[in-house]
Amino acid sequence: MLNNVIIFVLSAFLGTEVLSKVPQTLHTPLMSGANAISGITLVGAVVAAGMTGNEWASWIGFAAVVVASINVVGGFLVTDRMLQMFARKKRGTPSDVDASTVATPTNGAA
Amino acid sequence: MKTAIIDLAYLLSAVLFVFGLKRMQSPVTAQRGNQLASAGMFVAVIATLFLYEVLSWPMIIGGVIVGGGIGVVLARKVEMTSMPELVAIFNGFGGLASALVASAEIAQYTGGSAIELSAFDAVAAITIGLSVLIGTVTFSGSIVANGKLSGWISGNPISFPGLRVLMALLVLGSFGAIVYMALEAGGFPTEVEPVLYTVMALGAAAFFLGIVLVIPIGGADMPVVVALLNSYSGLAAAATGFVLDNTALIVSGTLVGAAGLILTVIMCDAMNRSLANVMLGGFGGDGGGASGVDVPEGKSVNETSPDDTAILMSYADKVVIVPGYGLAVAQAQHEVREMAQLLEDQGIEVKYAIHPVAGRMPGHMNVLLAEANVPYERLYEMDDINPEFSTTDVALVIGANDVVNPAAREDEDSPIYGMPILNVDEAETVVVIKRSLSPGYSGVPNNLFYNDNTKMLFSDAKEAVAGIVDEVKALKEA
Numbered sequence: 321m322l323n324n325v326i327i328f329v330l331s332a333f334l335g336t337e338v339l340s341k342v343p344q345t346l347h348t349p350l351m352s353g354a355n356a357i358s359g360i361t362l363v364g365a366v367v368a369a370g371m372t373g374n375e376w377a378s379w380i381g382f383a384a385v386v387v388a389s390i391n392v393v394g395g396f397l398v399t400d401r402m403l404q405m406f407a408r409k410k411r412g413t414p415s416d417v418d419a420s421t422v423a424t425p426t427n428g429a430a
Numbered sequence: 431m432k433t434a435i436i437d438l439a440y441l442l443s444a445v446l447f448v449f450g451l452k453r454m455q456s457p458v459t460a461q462r463g464n465q466l467a468s469a470g471m472f473v474a475v476i477a478t479l480f481l482y483e484v485l486s487w488p489m490i491i492g493g494v495i496v497g498g499g500i501g502v503v504l505a506r507k508v509e510m511t512s513m514p515e516l517v518a519i520f521n522g523f524g525g526l527a528s529a530l531v532a533s534a535e536i537a538q539y540t541g542g543s544a545i546e547l548s549a550f551d552a553v554a555a556i557t558i559g560l561s562v563l564i565g566t567v568t569f570s571g572s573i574v575a576n577g578k579l580s581g582w583i584s585g586n587p588i589s590f591p592g593l594r595v596l597m598a599l600l601v602l603g604s605f606g607a608i609v610y611m612a613l614e615a616g617g618f619p620t621e622v623e624p625v626l627y628t629v630m631a632l633g634a635a636a637f638f639l640g641i642v643l644v645i646p647i648g649g650a651d652m653p654v655v656v657a658l659l660n661s662y663s664g665l666a667a668a669a670t671g672f673v674l675d676n677t678a679l680i681v682s683g684t685l686v687g688a689a690g691l692i693l694t695v696i697m698c699d700a701m702n703r704s705l706a707n708v709m710l711g712g713f714g715g716d717g718g719g720a721s722g723v724d725v726p727e728g729k730s731v732n733e734t735s736p737d738d739t740a741i742l743m744s745y746a747d748k749v750v751i752v753p754g755y756g757l758a759v760a761q762a763q764h765e766v767r768e769m770a771q772l773l774e775d776q777g778i779e780v781k782y783a784i785h786p787v788a789g790r791m792p793g794h795m796n797v798l799l800a801e802a803n804v805p806y807e808r809l810y811e812m813d814d815i816n817p818e819f820s821t822t823d824v825a826l827v828i829g830a831n832d833v834v835n836p837a838a839r840e841d842e843d844s845p846i847y848g849m850p851i852l853n854v855d856e857a858e859t860v861v862v863i864k865r866s867l868s869p870g871y872s873g874v875p876n877n878l879f880y881n882d883n884t885k886m887l888f889s890d891a892k893e894a895v896a897g898i899v900d901e902v903k904a905l906k907e908a
Contacts, residue, residue, distance in 0.1 A: 339451060389498045392497075
């Protein structure tokens with residue numbers, strides 16, 4: 321128990337340290353990605369559904385597996401969909417690159 | 431040996447989560463980060479499947495296929511404007527899953543299975559109770575948040591006499607139930623009913639608690655609520671980790687809890703509100719009750735047209751676009767991008783000013799603009815762009831309202847007083863594209879509309895911007 325509390329506290333510090341530097345641009349993907357990670361409960365759900373001692377426990381576990389899977393699979397996929405749009409921007413379509421390189425010097429001259 | 435391998439697998443997945451989240455610090459590496467995190471999840475689940483004494487395989491595989499299938503469909507189908515609704519509902523499922531796992535644990539004990547009943551001590555009772563409480567509150571709270579965001583529950587704060595009392599009773603009842611479970615834990619092998627019924631009562635109380643916690647909160651505060659529920663879903667997973675004595679769940683759940691909390695604090699700061707103040711609710715509405723174009727007495731409005739706006743911008747050196755949710759709803763992102771492109775081609779500097787609470791969840795506006803291929807280098811956060819408005823020729827406000835309301839700076843009696851805003855009124859000319867003079871999501875009237883240097887373009891955002899685009903093109907050819 322005490323070990324778990326120690327892990328909890330250290331993780332909280334680690335999380336704060338890593339996540340406070342995420343830029344505003346990525347807050348929505350961060351949230352949906354983090355939410356997908358919270359679906360780690362799936363691990364617990366698998367354990368619960370895998371119990372054989374009690375039928376009730378297995379069925380409740382099954383329900384947990386279903387909802388946790390929605391959270392995990394859906395969460396990671398939708399985050400990927402969002403981030404794809406940001407990544408595409410980096411490589412830049414030709415028109416993007418042209419616009420930024422052309423626009424800036426002209427502007428400076430004006 | 432087996433336990434050692436499984437613990438190492440969990441450690442690996444935790445490391446992958448941390449690296450994955452770290453890569454969220456830049457748009458360039460973020461997608462890879464998300465893939466790392468999902469790999470971490472894969473490792474954890476596979477290790478559990480193979481190394482735990484998991485016996486009912488068909489059930490688990492079936493559950494993953496059903497749930498995963500639903501997840502795929504939802505993730506593929508969702509519109510970017512509806513992202514907050516989807517994240518809210520996913521949060522809810524995460525919370526529900528945690529509560530169910532804890533309940534399964536109770537069922538396990540009460541079923542008199544192979545598990546040693548003596549393992550159910552006071553500590554186990556408390557962790558299970560907390561997991562059920564947090565998980566269920568997250569679930570029902572998220573359902574209500576989803577309803578408010580998607581409109582099947584009014585975005586107005588809903589309150590009734592005795593709401594606070596009911597809330598307090600539910601909180602007290604929930605903690606009372608947990609304490610009772612802890613006290614009863616000792617006599618468990620012979621007396622299972624008290625604990626079983628108490629867990630059920632706790633679940634019911636937590637369900638209603640989630641509802642009464644979110645229902646009085648107005649639409650304008652939804653970014654905070656979504657962030658907070660995200661934090662709860664992480665804490666629910668962490669609590670379940672305590673129940674199962676599972677390090678993977680504790681570490682990952684806590685990381686998510688921290689993420690949600692950080693975003694909650696950022697959102698509160700962006701609105702100059704305390705968390706307690708948000709939670710007490712009563713602020714904001716759904717912007718309905720369109721008051722039309724009624725101009726209050728003693729004030730006047732300058733109207734403008736897409737043509738005039740196009741001319742104004744074509745002769746500007748610097749244009750700052752302030753996008754709001756109205757832009758997103760009208761799906762005008764693509765037209766806005768085209769307009770910005772045209773202006774840039776003429777050597778005009780175009781920037782986007784993004785308020786932290788623009789949209790319906792933290793950073794929502796950035797996603798909407800990214801969808802329309804707006805390069806993220808052009809997006810500026812509030813603190814970076816505010817000093818620039820005084821040198822801006824045209825500030826084009828599209829469907830944004832509360833985040834540009836000078837009342838937040840000037841009117842001490844205003845409910846939004848003190849909220850940091852985009853200082854568009856410092857620009858030489860402000861053009862506001864909006865359907866009417868109706869107040870925004872917060873329900874506060876906007877004095878900006880009556881300023882001398884403000885021109886109102888009453889129109890749907892998409893039509894107005896498309897009109898501007900046509901006119902800019904025509905001017906260029908002329």
